[in-house]
Amino acid sequence: DGGITQSPKYLFRKEGQNVTLSCEQNLNHDAMYWYRQDPGQGLRLIYYSQIVNDFQKGDIAEGYSVSREKKESFPLTVTSAQKNPTAFYLCASSSSGRGGSSSSYEQYFGPGTRLTVT
């Protein structure tokens, strides 16, 4: 089945530790995204990548880092510098992020990882 997988579904860490969240897609999508969601709120963009070996900061990139060494994978590291890391993290991908001529910009989302830091 094609889709996006995120692992693990639930993750617990002690304060001060870095943690890496996995995101893999087999949709052959060029673009991938990481969002954060806090209770009762909408999604906020952390980082996005339009193509392999390239990525840009979103609205709340501080305390996070990413890499895009392979088209299929876009791992997110939550560093100890992130002041409030406890949240629901969602990964997404789309067929193309470049250009304004494409009419379809449907993003496919993974099931999410719920991170709790104590």
Added chain:
Amino acid sequence: DAKTTQPPSMDCAEGRAANLPCNHSTISGNEYVYWYRQIHSQGPQYIIHGLKNNETNEMASLIITEDRKSSTLILPHATLRDTAVYYCIVRTHLGETSGSRLTFGEGTQLTVNP
């Protein structure tokens, strides 16, 4: 970025049409309107998108006003499984080489009642 405004919550009776409004008065001429929904603790799901014309697919219909400053998502026969947060989003262009992005607001919590 074009902003969207949605009511925080709405109720609908099962079997009836659910009409979810969205205001996007600062939308630019080449920006699309997208609708997603998120069932509790799951990833958002794409529903439909449009530019100027009304659109319909197997899930819903999208009605965009002529001036494009507002739109309405219509679920023709709401079921209990349609209970979710519905997000109206304007696709923001970053330029030909930088691509586009979607900015999610807080959405509308639709509750379908039996």
